[in-house]
Amino acid sequence: MNSLILSTVARAVIALMVLFSLYLLIRGHNLPGGGFVGGLVAASAFLLHAIANGVPATRRLLRVDPRAITMIGVAVAIIAGLVAAFQGAPFLTGVWAFPGGVPLGTPLLFDVGVYLVVVGAVVTLVLALEEDA
Amino acid sequence: MEVLLAVLVGWLFGAAVYLMLSRSLVRYLFGLVLISNAANLAIFASGRLTRGAPALVPDGLTAPAEVVANALPQALILTAIVIGFGLLAFAFVLAYRAHDELGTVDTDAMRVAEPIAEEKPVPAASGRETAV
Amino acid sequence: MSWLLVLPIAIPMATAVLALLVRKQHIMERYVSAGGGAALFVATVVLLAAVWQDGTLVGRMGNWPPPFGIVLVADLFSAVMVLIAGLTGLLIVIFALATVDVERERFAFHSFYHILLGGVCGAFLTGDVFNLYVWFEVMLISSFALIALGGEKAQLDGAVKYAAINLVSTILFLTSIGLLYGATGTLNMAELNQAVRAVENQGLIDAIAIMFLIAFGIKAAVFPLFFWLPASYHTPPVAVTAIFAALMTKVGVYALFRMFTLVFTNDLALTHTVMLVVAALTMITGVLGAAAHTDIRRILSFHIVSQIGYMVLGLALFTPLALVGGVFYLIHHIIVKANLFLIGGVIKRVAGSFDLNRLGGLYLSHPVLAVMFLIPAFSLAGFPPLSGFWAKLILIKASLDLEEYLIAGVALVVGLLTIYSMTKIWIQAFWKPLPADGAPAGPAPLSGFERVALYTPIIVMCAVTVTIGIWVEPFFVFAERAAQELIEPAGYVAAVLGGGPR
Numbered sequence: 001m002n003s004l005i006l007s008t009v010a011r012a013v014i015a016l017m018v019l020f021s022l023y024l025l026i027r028g029h030n031l032p033g034g035g036f037v038g039g040l041v042a043a044s045a046f047l048l049h050a051i052a053n054g055v056p057a058t059r060r061l062l063r064v065d066p067r068a069i070t071m072i073g074v075a076v077a078i079i080a081g082l083v084a085a086f087q088g089a090p091f092l093t094g095v096w097a098f099p100g101g102v103p104l105g106t107p108l109l110f111d112v113g114v115y116l117v118v119v120g121a122v123v124t125l126v127l128a129l130e131e132d133a
Numbered sequence: 134m135e136v137l138l139a140v141l142v143g144w145l146f147g148a149a150v151y152l153m154l155s156r157s158l159v160r161y162l163f164g165l166v167l168i169s170n171a172a173n174l175a176i177f178a179s180g181r182l183t184r185g186a187p188a189l190v191p192d193g194l195t196a197p198a199e200v201v202a203n204a205l206p207q208a209l210i211l212t213a214i215v216i217g218f219g220l221l222a223f224a225f226v227l228a229y230r231a232h233d234e235l236g237t238v239d240t241d242a243m244r245v246a247e248p249i250a251e252e253k254p255v256p257a258a259s260g261r262e263t264a265v
Numbered sequence: 266m267s268w269l270l271v272l273p274i275a276i277p278m279a280t281a282v283l284a285l286l287v288r289k290q291h292i293m294e295r296y297v298s299a300g301g302g303a304a305l306f307v308a309t310v311v312l313l314a315a316v317w318q319d320g321t322l323v324g325r326m327g328n329w330p331p332p333f334g335i336v337l338v339a340d341l342f343s344a345v346m347v348l349i350a351g352l353t354g355l356l357i358v359i360f361a362l363a364t365v366d367v368e369r370e371r372f373a374f375h376s377f378y379h380i381l382l383g384g385v386c387g388a389f390l391t392g393d394v395f396n397l398y399v400w401f402e403v404m405l406i407s408s409f410a411l412i413a414l415g416g417e418k419a420q421l422d423g424a425v426k427y428a429a430i431n432l433v434s435t436i437l438f439l440t441s442i443g444l445l446y447g448a449t450g451t452l453n454m455a456e457l458n459q460a461v462r463a464v465e466n467q468g469l470i471d472a473i474a475i476m477f478l479i480a481f482g483i484k485a486a487v488f489p490l491f492f493w494l495p496a497s498y499h500t501p502p503v504a505v506t507a508i509f510a511a512l513m514t515k516v517g518v519y520a521l522f523r524m525f526t527l528v529f530t531n532d533l534a535l536t537h538t539v540m541l542v543v544a545a546l547t548m549i550t551g552v553l554g555a556a557a558h559t560d561i562r563r564i565l566s567f568h569i570v571s572q573i574g575y576m577v578l579g580l581a582l583f584t585p586l587a588l589v590g591g592v593f594y595l596i597h598h599i600i601v602k603a604n605l606f607l608i609g610g611v612i613k614r615v616a617g618s619f620d621l622n623r624l625g626g627l628y629l630s631h632p633v634l635a636v637m638f639l640i641p642a643f644s645l646a647g648f649p650p651l652s653g654f655w656a657k658l659i660l661i662k663a664s665l666d667l668e669e670y671l672i673a674g675v676a677l678v679v680g681l682l683t684i685y686s687m688t689k690i691w692i693q694a695f696w697k698p699l700p701a702d703g704a705p706a707g708p709a710p711l712s713g714f715e716r717v718a719l720y721t722p723i724i725v726m727c728a729v730t731v732t733i734g735i736w737v738e739p740f741f742v743f744a745e746r747a748a749q750e751l752i753e754p755a756g757y758v759a760a761v762l763g764g765g766p767r
Contacts, residue, residue, distance in 0.1 A: 030189070036215060067373065071285040078278055081271075084328075091271040092327040125222050129229070153433070158425065165432055172440045179447025206446065209395055213439055216402045220435070223409050224428055230413070231421045240429075245422040246500050 003052070010052035017045035025115050026108075035111035039118025046123050055130050058123075066123040073116025080109035138178040145171035158228050158238040165224060169217040173210045180206025267324030269315055270337040270390055272308040273347050276301060277354075277383035284375040291370065295362055298375035302355035305382060309344075309351030316344040321750070321760040323392070331392070331761050332453035338392035340757055341747035342592060346389045346519055349596055352729075353511045353603045354382045356722035360607050361504035363718035364614065369415050369502070377414065378508070380407040385512045389519060392761055394442055394452045397520065401438065401484070405431055408513060411505045412497060423497030430493035434483035441476035448473065455761035457528045458754055467531065474529040474536050481524070484517030487577055488546040491570045495554060498569070499562035499619075503610030506562060510569050511603035515595060518576045522591065525580060526751040533583060540581035545675045548574030552682040559621040561609040561694070564686055565602070568645065571679060572598050575660055578672065582663050588748035590659035593740070597644070597652040597733060604641040604726035608634065611719050612694060615711065621693035628695040633720075635695045640727045642687040644734070647680045652733035655741070 021042035028034025050058040062069075083106045084093035096105040145167050152164030180203045188204035190197050232238050235245065280301025287293040316322055316339050324337040339347070358378065365374055384404030391397050413424040446452055448469050449460035464470055479490065486494040494514070498506050521540075529536055551571025555564045576598070579591020611634060613619050616627060628635045644651035647658075657680055664673040711719065733740050750756055 032187070036211075067285060071282045071376070074278060075282040078275055078282070082275070085268065090267040090325050090328050091275075094327065121219070122222075125226065129226060158429075161429060165436075168433075168436050169439075172436050172443065175440050176443030176446065179443045181447075206443075209442075209446070212395070212399065216399065219406055220402065220409075220432060223406060224432065227409070227413060227421070227424055227428055230416065231425050234416065234418050234421050240425070243422045243425060246419045246426075247422075247496055 007052040010048050014045045014049050017048070018042055021045065021115075025111060028111060029108055035114030036118055039115040040122065042115070042119045043122035043126075046119070047126050050127060050130055055127050058127065062123070066120045066127065068120070070117050070120030070124065073113045073118075073120055075113070076116060077110050077113030080106040080113060083109075134182045135178055138174060138182065142171050142174045142178065145174065156240050158231070158240055161240070162221075162224055162228055166221065169213075169221070173213055173217075176206050176210050176213065267322075267326075267337070269308075269312050270322055270324035270339055271326075273305060273312060273351065273386035273390065274337075274383050276305045276308055277379040277386065280304070281376040281379040281383070284379065285373055288371070288373065288375075291367070294370065294375055298358055298379065299355075299362060301379055302351075302358040302382075305386075306351040306355040309348040309386075312339060313344040313348045316341055321757060323760050332451050332456040335396050336392040336453065336455075336761055337390045338455075338757070338761055339390055340750045340760075341743070342519075342522070342751055343389050345592075345596060345743070345747060346515070347386050349599050350382065350385050350389065350512055353508065353599055354385075356725055357504055357508045357511070357603060357607070359718050360507070360610070360722045361502075363715045364504050364610055365502055366415075372414055374411070374414060377407045377410045381411065381508065381512075385516055388516045392454050394445065394454060394457070394524075398435075398438055398442060401516070401520075402435065404513065404516065405435065408509065412501045412509075414501070414505075417500070420500045423500035426493050427497035430483060430490075434480050434490075437476060437483070438480035441473050441480060444469075444473050444476070453761070454523065454527055455754075455758040458758050461528055462531060470529070471532050471535055474525075474532070475539070477524055477529065478521070478536065478539065481517050481520045482543070484514065485521060485573055485577070486514050486517070486570050487543050487573055488550050488570075491547070491551070491573075494570060495563060495566045498566040499560060503562070503606055503613065506566075507603045507606035507610070510565070510606050511599045514569060514573060515599055518573060518595060521577065522580055522588075522595075522751065526583075526588070527754045527757065530583075537581050537583050540577055541669075541672060544574045544578040544581050545672055546574075547571065547577065548675060548679040552679045552686070555686045556682065556689075559693075561612065561619045561621065561690060562606070564690065565605050565609060568605075568683065568686065569602060571683065572602065572645070574679070575657070575676065578664070578676065579660055582660075582667055582669070582672075583752075584663055584667065585745075585748055585752050586659060586666065587663035588751050589741070589744045590656060590663050592747050592751075593659055593744040594656040596740075596744070597656045597730070600726050600729050600733075601641045601644050601653065604723055604730070605638075605645065607719075607723050607726070608638050608641070611723070614715075614719065616694075621690065623700065624694040625697045625699035626695075637720075637723050637727055638691070638695065640730055642691065644730045646684040646687050650734045652730045652737075654734065655737045659741075 021038040024033040024041060025035055025038035028038065046058055046062065049061060081092040083095050084091060087093070087095055094105050094107050096103060098104070149164040149168035149171060152160045152167065155161060183200070183202055185200045185202035186197070188197065188201040228238065231243070235243055237243065280297060284294050284297045284301070287297055321338060321340040325331065326335045326337060329335070361374070361378070381404055384400050384407060387400035388397055388404060391400060409424065409428055412427055413420055442452065445457070448464050448466070449457060451457060451460050461470055483490045498509060525536060548571050551567050551569070551574060555567035555571065558564050558567065576591050576594050579587045579594060609619065612624065612627065615631060615634070616624055618624055640651065644653035647653045657676065661673045661676055664676065
């Protein structure tokens with residue numbers, strides 16, 4: 001779509017949306033939110049970009065193939081599950097560390113994986129459709 | 134309340150089946166949207182409807198302070214919605230591509246894979262050669 | 266020990282990730298894919314060995330105790346199914362290296378293939394009904410991608426039908442899970458074993474059981490729910506068809522075996538009688554459908570349906586011997602059927618067609634292939650001393666023991682008709698001279714790499730078929746122990762819940 005208004009507004013909104021998606025991702029550990037919704041919001045941001053500036057521009061913006069993002073997400077999730085092996089606990093057991101009092105754990109890492117999978121999958125799908133149309 | 138929900142689920146299922154029996158692929162897809170929601174509602178209802186807080190433990194406590202809602206059906210539905218989302222997205226893309234390639238959404242007219250006159254399978258007219 | 270259970274799921278997933286990340290280096294991707302297949306096979310062998318030695322293995326994911334957390338369980342039946350999945354997965358990926366075109370590989374064929382394998386292994390290993398649903402979906406979505414990959418007209422046509430009916434099955438499965446949870450309050454299979462009996466309203470349980478039967482029946486392609494299978498299986502590349510034929514419907518059969526030995530055994534008169542009728546009709550319709558076709562892939566597709574009938578028969582009779590037969594049949598069938606499809610692929614590669622009317626003279630030009638075809642074909646029909654003979658023998662003996670003469674007769678007649686189909690392929694493709702309007706001789710002669718990649722899987726599978734046929738005793742003992750665990754689920758329940766049923 002070739003609209004000056006949309007592409008101008010989109011620039012500001014996209015940044016906000018990505019930021020909000022990260023907020024949702026981190027909030028999701030203890031409160032409603034999480035990787036899936038966060039990922040959807042981030043994916044909508046990229047789709048807005050694609051609608052405003054065209055698919056090729058979005059592909060340039062992403063730098064990496066969205067399918068690769070999906071797969072990296074899967075890899076992150078698997079790694080999050082495997083960390084437990086170092087403690088002799090079963091697959092997917094939550095492992096926590098507190099560097100400087102900040103609780104960081106594998107559940108969060110897993111959620112990051114989910115986030116990436118959702119972003120990658122949704123963007124792949126819709127960009128493919130946009131390119132066809 | 135459960136009865137009301139059960140009636141709604143039944144209604145949705147009925148409407149969905151009606152749509153899905155149509156020859157048009159588009160109607161089938163809309164039926165699919167309805168029926169997945171009906172299935173999710175069925176799970177929701179089978180977890181019993183109670184008034185309760187979200188199953189979250191407040192800071193400083195080790196057990197929830199009040200009656201909480203059954204979180205398991207909610208988790209199941211969430212998973213089912215996510216999966217259903219992926220499947221539906223795929224189904225829509227597939228239908229779109231099928232319409233592009235086959236030029237129809239009428240399932241009765243889709244006979245490329247199973248030609249009616251079975252003497253010889255119709256080779257893809259000008260398309261790529263069937264790969265092994 | 267729980268890590269052994271995770272590996273058959275984690276290895277394919279990791280392989281899928283790696284294969285996609287290195288897809289720019291095309292050769293690398295193929296090495297990763299084949300290496301992942303090999304690693305999976307090794308892991309499944311180790312798993313089976315561990316289960317054989319130590320009995321049922323249970324892994325609590327995330328260290329949550331059952332029934333609250335998800336458990337992965339491997340009893341002998343699960344473990345052997347995983348092993349067969351690993352073996353066929355490895356062999357078919359080798360075959361795929363030589364047959365799947367670069368275009369498809371560029372669109373992440375190998376990634377989808379390994380996700381499919383991961384989903385199949387997950388479905389075999391899980392001990393939780395909802396988790397089973399999730400694995401079914403993993404499998405389903407990657408199979409959608411595999412069947413449509415390449416986007417030929419016929420493929421899209423087949424994919425629409427495949428997707429449409431399988432999505433209905435998915436929804437039915439999901440709904441019945443919801444109802445089951447509503448009735449019993451748990452979804453852990455081991456706990457369900459007891460919980461189902463405690464429900465007052467047994468009519469409701471019967472209804473849910475039938476819903477599960479329909480949902481899995483669609484997946485397993487039993488009569489009258491099989492129509493999607495012959496409509497779609499012949500459209501994708503042969504490597505894809507072979508892995509589908511080997512594993513996809515068998516997951517449905519596995520789920521039937523699991524649920525109807527562990528959970529729904531209260532009303533055998535209803536559920537297992539329905540299954541018996543279904544089994545007979547499935548056998549007959551499948552084999553008659555095959556008789557009407559001349560495309561090798563379509564003949565074989567209908568034979569999948571027909572053979573599913575035998576497996577369901579083993580479950581329906583529900584005696585220890587019948588279950589032995591069912592388990593035996595599953596194992597034998599996966600190998601044989603995958604092999605036949607691969608041979609069909611080789612025929613297409615060397616002779617240029619799947620259509621029997623346009624084929625001929627292959628016995629003269631490819632005698633080795635001809636012999637390799639005879640082994641699985643005769644095994645499928647049930648000739649001694651091949652694996653299929655023993656599988657059929659056990660099932661028929663079990664039906665005669667129960668004085669179910671009709672079903673035994675059906676099983677025998679269907680075996681005869683199977684020979685008809687197989688000899689049809691034999692005579693038309695191998696024996697008769699090449700017809701005048703026959704397919705043009707195969708494109709280029711096989712290169713050295715193709716020769717290895719095409720024939721190795723076929724030869725290995727033939728060897729397995731012959732081995733099972735000749736040294737049947739250890740396999741029989743194994744199937745007997747697996748069936749024993751199925752028919753007396755107390756051991757399974759105790760292993761999962763710890764300290765016996767509650």
